[in-house]
Amino acid sequence: MANPIREIPANDPLNSAELKSLLDRIIEENRERPGAVMLVLNETQAKIGHVSPAMQAYIARKLQVPLGQVHGVVTFYSFFKTKPRGKHTVKFCLGTACYVAGTPQLVEKAKQMLGIELGDTTLDGQITLEECRCVGACSQAPVVVVDDEAHGKLRPNKFPQVLKKIQG
Numbered sequence: 001m002a003n004p005i006r007e008i009p010a011n012d013p014l015n016s017a018e019l020k021s022l023l024d025r026i027i028e029e030n031r032e033r034p035g036a037v038m039l040v041l042n043e044t045q046a047k048i049g050h051v052s053p054a055m056q057a058y059i060a061r062k063l064q065v066p067l068g069q070v071h072g073v074v075t076f077y078s079f080f081k082t083k084p085r086g087k088h089t090v091k092f093c094l095g096t097a098c099y100v101a102g103t104p105q106l107v108e109k110a111k112q113m114l115g116i117e118l119g120d121t122t123l124d125g126q127i128t129l130e131e132c133r134c135v136g137a138c139s140q141a142p143v144v145v146v147d148d149e150a151h152g153k154l155r156p157n158k159f160p161q162v163l164k165k166i167q168g
Contacts, residue, residue: 095134
């Protein structure tokens with residue numbers, strides 16, 4: 001595997017002096033505290049919005065811990081994102097009730113309309129498609145959560161109206 005520190009993508013936060021300085025500050029403020037890795041990752045996610053592979057390697061090096069430890073935390077907790085997210089998130093519930101009620105068809109409709117896959121963000125940075133597990137609204141299946149608003153009993157022919165609200 002290539003060393004992510006040597007291959008920093010042009011759009012990575014480590015290439016921004018301001019964001020790198022913020023990351024350095026987060027690391028310095030937390031390095032001596034118990035659970036420093038989790039504290040740094042949480043604050044990084046909250047303030048920068050994601051923890052890229054290059055950022056994970058940078059954090060590991062600065063905290064003097066194995067990269068595997070940092071990467072393990074990021075991949076274990078679904079809260080952490082490794083890519084920037086769009087201004088809006090569209091989450092498709094893949095719990096059993098929603099899946100059976102038609103979530104796969106809604107996912108296909110979204111992919112067709114936006115030209116992206118689950119986990120990706122539109123080129124304009126506006127919409128990220130994500131999957132999630134049960135949202136606790138099984139009686140409303142299938143459910144799609146747009147930002148923080150749940151849309152239940154959604155059908156593929158009604159889905160474009162939901163997207164238009166956040167695209168406009």
